[in-house]
Amino acid sequence: MRIVIIEDEDMLRKSLAFFIKSKGFEVEEFDNGLDAIDFIKQNHSNIDVVITDLNLPFAGGKQVIHTCKQIHESKIKVIVLTSSSVENTELEVFDLGADEFVAKPFSPSVLLKRIEKLTS
Numbered sequence: 001m002r003i004v005i006i007e008d009e010d011m012l013r014k015s016l017a018f019f020i021k022s023k024g025f026e027v028e029e030f031d032n033g034l035d036a037i038d039f040i041k042q043n044h045s046n047i048d049v050v051i052t053d054l055n056l057p058f059a060g061g062k063q064v065i066h067t068c069k070q071i072h073e074s075k076i077k078v079i080v081l082t083s084s085s086v087e088n089t090e091l092e093v094f095d096l097g098a099d100e101f102v103a104k105p106f107s108p109s110v111l112l113k114r115i116e117k118l119t120s
Helices: 011-021 033-046 063-071 087-096 108-120
Strands: 002-008 028-030 048-053 077-082 100-103
Touching: 002 011, 002 033, 011 028, 011 108, 028 033, 033 048, 033 063, 048 063, 048 108, 063 077, 063 087, 077 108, 087 100, 100 108
Parallel strands: 002 028, 002 048, 048 077, 077 100
Antiparallel strands: none
16 A cells, blocks of 8 residues: 655654554655645556645645545545644545544554555
8 A cells, every 4th residue: 555645844754654664554755745746646546545734835735635636536545634723624624625634743553543444
């Protein structure tokens, strides 16, 4: 299973990627939305889950969600990570097509369960 992590906080991205790789998943990491969107467009048929922050350099998480959901026949599941606890933010990302919303800070083990649930 291939997972794309888009997070501009280096420590969080690297530790999350390490954890997910240790569970047997293939992981691609990006620190900005623009590079991630380019990768997703070129590799969408080989991506199972995208985990994205909302506030990213160059292109935000909302643009990432839009890209994943607008690709014809895409089955990519999208999990949004954010430090925002505003209800409207959560509702907006679900309206855009996000499959899960996870508030920071979060447990990597709980996130892993959400990934497994989305892909089973």
